[in-house]
Amino acid sequence: MNSKGASTSGGDGTRDSSAPRRNSKKPKYSKFTQQELPACKPILTPAWIITSFALVGLVFVPIGLASLSASEQVVEIVDRYDIDCIPEQFQKNQLAYIQNSETNKTCTRNLIVPKKMNSPVYVYYQLDNFYQNHRRYVKSRSDKQLRSTAYEQVTDSCKPEDKANGSAIVPCGLIAWSLFNDTYKFSLDSKVLEVNKKNIAWKSDQDHKFGSDVYPKNFQSGELIGGAKLNASIPLSEQEDLIVWMRTAALPTFRKLYGKIEVDLELNDKITVVIQNNYNTYGFGGKKKLVLSTTTWIGGKNDFLGVAYLTVGGMCLFLAICFVLLYVFKPRTLGDPSYLSWNRNAAGHPS
Amino acid sequence: MDHDRPSPPPLLPEPPIRLDPAARSTRVDLISFAVDSPVPRRGSRADSERLATSQKELSDDDARLVYINDPAKTNERFEFAGNSIRTAKYSILTFLPRNLFEQFHRVAYVYFLVIAILNQLPQLAVFGRGASVLPLAFVLLVTAVKDAYEDWRRHRSDRIENGRVASVLADGGRQFQPMLWKDIRVGEIIKIAANETIPCDMVLLSTSDSTGVAYVQTINLDGESNLKTRYAKQETLSKSVDKEGFAGLIRCERPNRNIYGFHANMEIDGKKVSLGPSNIVLRGCELKNTAWAVGVAVYAGRETKVMLNSSGTPSKRSRLETHMNRETLLLSGLLIALSSVVCVLAGIWLGNHKDELDYSPYFRKRNFSSDDEKYYNYYGIGMQIFFTFLMSVIVFQIMIPISLYISMELVRLGQAYFMIRDASLYDEASNSRFQCRALNINEDLGQIKYVFSDKTGTLTENKMEFQCASIQGVDYSGGKASSPRDWEVCSVVVGNQFWRPKLLVKTDPELVRLLRSGRETREGMRAREFFLALAACNTIVPLTVETPDPKQKLIDYQGESPDEVALVYAAAAYGFVLVERTSGHIVIDVLGERLRFDVLGLHEFDSDRKRMSVIIGCPDKTVKLFVKGADNSMFGVIERSINLDIIHATETHLHAYSSLGLRTLVIGMRELGSAEFIDWQSAYEKASTALMGRGSLLRAVAANVECNLHILGASGIEDKLQRGVPEAIESLRQAGIKVWVLTGDKQETAISIGYSCRLLTSEMTQIVINSHSKDSCRKSLEDAIAMTNKLAAIFPGAQNTITGTGSPRIPLALIIDGTSLVYILETELEEELFKAATACDVVLCCRVAPLQKAGIVALIKNRTDDMTLAIGDGANDVSMIQMADVGVGISGQEGRQAVMASDFAMGQFRFLVPLLLVHGHWNYQRMAYMILYNFYRNAVFVFMLFWYVLYTAFSLTTAITEWSSVLYSVIYTALPTIVVGILDKDLSRKTLLKYPQLYGSGQREERYNLKLFILTMMDTVWQSLAIFFIPFLAYRHSTIDGSSLGDLWTLAVVILVNIHLAMDVLRWNWITHASIWGCIVATAICVIIIDSMPVLAGYWAIYHVMGTGLFWLLLLGITVAGMVPRFAMKAFTEYFFPSDIQIARELEKFGNLDAVAASEIPMSTFSPRHRRFI
Helix, strand or coil: CCHHHHHHCCCCHHHHHHHHHHHCCCCCCCCCCCCCCCCECCCCCHHHHHHHHHHHHHHHHHHHHHHHHHHHHCCEEEEECCCCCCCHHHHHHHHHHHHCCCCCCEEEEEEECCCCECCCEEEEEEEECCCCCCHHHHCCCCHHHHHCHHHCCCCHHHCCCCEECCEECECCCHHHHCCCCCEEEEEECCEEECEECCCCCCHHHHHHHCCCCCCCECCCCCCCCCCCCCCCCCCHHHCHHHHHHHCCECCCCEEEEEEEECCCECCCCEEEEEEECCCCCHHHCCEEEEEEECCECCECCCCHHHHHHHHHHHHHHHHHHHHHHHHHHCCCCCCCHHHCHHHHHHHCCCC | CCCCCCCCCCCCCCCCCCCCHHHHCCCCCCCCHHHHCCCCCCCHHHHHHHHHHHHCCCCCCCCEEEEECCHHHHHHHCCCCCCCCCCCCCCHHHHHHHHHHHHCCCHHHHHHHHHHHHHHCHHHCCCCHHHHHHHHHHHHHHHHHHHHHHHHHHHHHHHHHHCCEEEEECCCCCCEEEEEHHHCCCCCEEEEECCCECCCEEEEEEECCCCCEEEEECHHHHCCCCEEEEECCHHHHCCCHHHHCCCEEEEECCCCCCCCCCCEEEEECCEEEEECHHHEECCCCEEECCCEEEEEEEECHHHCHHHHHCCCCCCCCCHHHHHHHHHHHHHHHHHHHHHHHHHHHHHHHHHHCCCCCCCCCCCCCECCCCCCCCECCCCHHHHHHHHHHHHHHHHCHHHCCHHHHHHHHHHHHHHHHHHHHCHHHCECCCCECCEECCCCCHHHHHCEEEEEECCCCCCEEEEEEEEEEEECCEEECHHHCCCCCCHHHCCEEECCEEEEECCCCCCCHHHHHHHHHCCCCHHHHHHHHHHHHHHHCCCCEEEEEECCCCCEEEEEEECCCHHHHHHHHHHHHCCEEEEEECCCEEEEEECCEEEEEEEEEEECCCCCCCEEEEEEECCCCCEEEEEEECHHHHHHHECCCCCHHHHHHHHHHHHHHHHCCEEEEEEEEEEECHHHHHHHHHHHHHHHHCCCCHHHHHHHHHHHHCCCEEEEEEEEEEEEECCCHHHHHHHHHHCCCEEEEECCCCHHHHHHHHHHCCCCCCCCEEEEECCCCHHHHHHHHHHHHHHHHHHHHHCCCCCCCCCCCCCCCCCEEEEEEHHHHHHHCCCCHHHHHHHHHHHCCEEEEECCCHHHHHHHHHHHHHHCCCEEEEEECCHHHHHHHHHCCEEEEECCCCCCHHHHHCCEEECCHHHHHHHHHHHHHHHHHHHHHHHHHHHHHHHHHHHHHHHHHCCCCCCCCCCCCHHHHHHHHHHHCHHHHHHHHHHCCCCCHHHHHHCHHHHHHHHCCCCCCHHHHHHHHHHHHHHHHHHHHHHHHHHCCCCCEHHHHHHHHHHHHHHHHHHHHHHHCCCECHHHHHHHHHHHHHHHHHHHHHCCCCCCCCCCHHHHHHCCHHHHHHHHHHHHHHHHHHHHHHHHHHHHCCCHHHHHHHHHHCCCHHHHHHHCCCCCCCCCCCCCCC
16 A cells, blocks of 8 residues: 555656556446447337237238249149059069160150140159169269369269279269160150250359260260260260259259250140150169149249248238237236336235 | 365465564464465476475475575586576477367367267268368367467567576676576576566575665565565675675575475575575565665576466356256267167168169169179168268267357457456556456356455455554543644654654544653553554564655555554554664654664564564663564463453453454563573574474464563554445345355454444344354354244245345344354354355354365355355455355455455455446356357257258268358357357346346346256257258259258258347347348358359359249248247247346336336445436
8 A cells, every 4th residue: 555655756756647647457448348339229029029920921921822823823744654654564573674675665655734834844854762862872973073084083982883894984973874864755746846955954064064075985884774875975064964963953852854845835735755764763662753844933833832931921910919919918018127026026016 | 195186275284474463463364375276286296295395394305405606516416497487388399289188178179079080981971071170170270379379478478588687696706797587597696786676586695785674576476565674694794795705505495386485594604594584585576675685596497486376377167167068968968869860760771772772873782893793882781870870970060069169268258358348347546457367257257146255355445544542441542533633743853854654643632642741650651662562563664755845754664464554653643653674673763762672583473373572672771572463362461460450441442442343453561581581582593593393483482472461452453444345245135145254353343344334234133153162053053043943934935035125034144253163164063054054144254264264165165056256355365265166356455365366356345246247147148148049059950950861861961061061150150159149238237236136147047047958959949940841842842953952051040040149139239230140141152152163063053043032932931930939939928927137128228217216225326327228
């Protein structure tokens, strides 16, 4: 307590006067350091709660209705052909039929257009129970090799489909190896319906992911043929079926774009499809379906989005009403200190 | 000797001696830095050995031999440390291994390391090499950079310190030459000029003062700002070192941490001279008021006492973190459960499909490209299951949030920043800010249930003021009424100058008259002797200070104990001015007459005797013994056969003084006959030059001579309450915190302070336990318990009433003294005491020793889960501070020992209120929310991954890119939670101070408990379901590819968790806005960047998917559907079951606080300004 006098006694006067200010450790005042920044303090008042629920409800219900109607407008023809396309005598032994290269795989299906389909009509094949998202499968590719000839030998990730007869496979890996190889030929009243197979792949993939100077090499030359063969004279960037296939599906049931029919299909049109049923889904209990579909702004046919929006919107409206009722029947003054726990008994409030 | 003993370390059986006579009356001081080490430090073995040697007396075997002025010889046999110091932990070479080693002490890091290593095995490689190591590397890197920066600063300060210059007697030479500090060796002779810092511990040889006195300021060492006196020995004083040279041998004890102890002897000119703590000056001290001093280095560098005492900050773990570890265990259980589910399902799937897998295009078990057609990457179902298990642990690893640990550290850093910068925790008087010494228990401040407080210096200012005296059984306490008198009375004429004491003390006119006039009366003589005793029986050093008026000088009394200083100022005010002190004599101006007294001997204060004494040779050739000390120790040595009525009257006065809250000292004296004096002198000299057992020998000599005293009187010194203490205690009590006061003071003093600080109130029933045997203790305790039970029976249901204001129960106070505690603590009676004490509203312990303070804290700490806080300012509080969950040191008058041992330090007791009620509350709320949120945030991600795994044939594919998985908790969602953890606040400072009861939220653990955790986890599962299944159902049977869906999920989960956070933010300022919305944008940018790399499988996916309306509708749908249950629950509970905090928030926003305050029970002096909160 007495030390200040003693310690500053040696110093001269000027230092004395300036010292306290310089040495003061008093924190400088600022709104930030004192934690007093201007701030908004939202509180969930009844008005806010009811408004937000009602607002969500009022936004969601129309969106739901719009989605449902959009989904309604989509015309979709789904035809499962994997069982039906196997001749009677092979029904007991489907695997033998599909693995035998001698058997005739041609199969003819007739489809009736249930509703007018405006062009473009998208042609998909749908595979069920095919785990394109299996860990072993998704990793079995070499993106480097696909892009550039310089990386032709980079096939480590492609095992076991990395090399055949001692040299690298291009494109390597299970994904490319298992390329879907059923083909469809459409005809309407014995007139051929052209299927446009151009521009079915992502432009970005064609431009940057699949090299225009990379040609298939040594592909499907191993003992076990997994699927389609590729024309070795066409660069990968032009092999659109391969590109589509190699964008692996997220879910075990998926569709892949096969092509587009660029004419309108009228109601009750009878479309004949000649299918080359080559692809083996029988070995693992998969299904194959041919899908013709139009699209709208929400994509293909799917009622879920509309139903979900309607449900959530309806719930919110319901909650809004509930809260209105609750506030009417059990009101509470906001910020009434008599509700504080230590005041409750004293003030005689029901707790 | 136990080396790795748990804290607290046992106190020294034989406390080191310290000149602290003032503490005799009230405190059982035990001052040693040896007590100062809470944590067993590395090398504690060596430490404890050194400690032990300091306790024993010096024996030749473990002495250190220092040849004065012969550093070569000194250093040839032993490896003494050089004077260069090194506080830095690492060098460039050792940084990496040592830093990593230290970082991996955390179990969490080891966990992540193991996971990263597992991931490197080819069979288990879930993530790429880089991605798997990145998060851990990031965390390690951040910490390493922080450590490196800190260490660099230490290196820099070391360099500066080592590069300072001192003047050293050149080897063998005859003159002082400048030398760098780091080159100084033990044995060298060093000359220090005024205001220079002392480079190493050295024994004083001579000083500019003819009597060999040097004054040092030890503020760097222990924070005490007063000057301390050190002496050179007479034998060395006369030698002119640089002219004649110097030779001798010092035999001193090994380096130890006790800064108040030093044992050595010096052989010089064939004579053996003993050296003690007053002959050594320590590194870090500054030489003051002395032109120069010459000394010989005895300890250098890391062996100096200051370096041995620079212990690290204590490391504790907060309550919240302990609970967090419990939930972390739960989450690990969940992680293992999820992994088990996956691996069992994977096993079943493999079993069902085992015939197909050879050829199936997506599995291709058989490797046809190899000649033997072996399996490719397939090791049988058993191994596959095992691998799947390990892989799922790797995939789901962030269930245990690694980033939480680093976030918590950052948040605590931010919280500490705000506490330090808080203007309301700044103490103007001592110019000290709040100090955060422990960084990891900030949130504990919000959960305190017991506060154990010291009294002196904590509740009171420790600025002593002489108030009244009882002399010869007459009470003179009229000083309070009188006005300060003019200067002449107590000023001293020296030459043509007036010297006057720096501080004025009010005097009693009656007593002044008696002193002036009554030279011949017996009363007058006694009164003069009384004040002579006050002026002589001390260790105070008078310093003269210049004033602007050249004719006037101020006398500034410097001493180690505030009580002594107060007494000397009082003596001066009554005309007994201590003018000069040298090692051999003192000069006292007695009522205008300058007299020289020889100080023949001084028996220092120690905590056993609780008194000090001085033997004075008076000018009239008589030898007098003056003793002053605590009443209970003094009445034992006062001759009771004579003056019995005076003794009784004094006892009555003492009782009255202490009832007023004054600190009392009893003063006695005796004239020594010549025979007795000679006896004493030979014994004293023998004892003080003894090499073995000097301390105990001196004590024996003192005890021998301090007997049969005449009572002179008693003094009453007031120790003022600190500002705001009663209000602070009231606030703490309303906050539901029990305040216990543990003091060394007498019971009456303690009770009166208790009243004045509103700890005790008149309606309280006091239960007093003053027992002197175990049986009576047991009985008192049983009575006390019976009483509490009886009261509880009268007012049932009023148990927890300290918080309630309308309590009908009679409050109880338990008052217990140290003697009783001796029989209670650490015996089976502890349990009884615990029952009785916890049933009482207030507990006051008086006359307690430092260890008992710790024992009382332990009493609560070991039996309940309640958080304890100990606050104190002195060395005697160190053990208590270390024992409590949170230790707070008051940086006050009594040095820094308490601060050094504390977790937090501040200037005033009343800061405890904003510290606990405001910062503690905020810290707890923030940290609790942050931990819960981090668990939620990571778990929602893991669950989302888990649902997807169910649709990938249990093969643990993630649709989300590995980079997003890795960056998720580090970048995508890390910043907002840290910002909210630092900045969000539920209530304003004003509200929290106005309603201390709001503190209960932390005490009841309302913001973090198992129930909340489980609720959060349920919400987590729902949100993850929404995130996963809404897109899943919407994209079922579509052409969606994995990368696009993964991007959607990534964005959805990031948006959802940030919206979740946004919904819980209570206070939005621009920083919060920026961090939350910025993080969502940053995530989108990251996803876009990742998808712009052609080598990654997901190239351009985000652009494709963003172009569809479905994507945006799904994001909106996920966010709303995920949030609706939480929002509805929140709205419902906040409105219909509002917590106190919620009501207070509404009050802040809508209520008129001032209008409300009028109807409230007036409770706080922290009155809000007349302004509404906006």
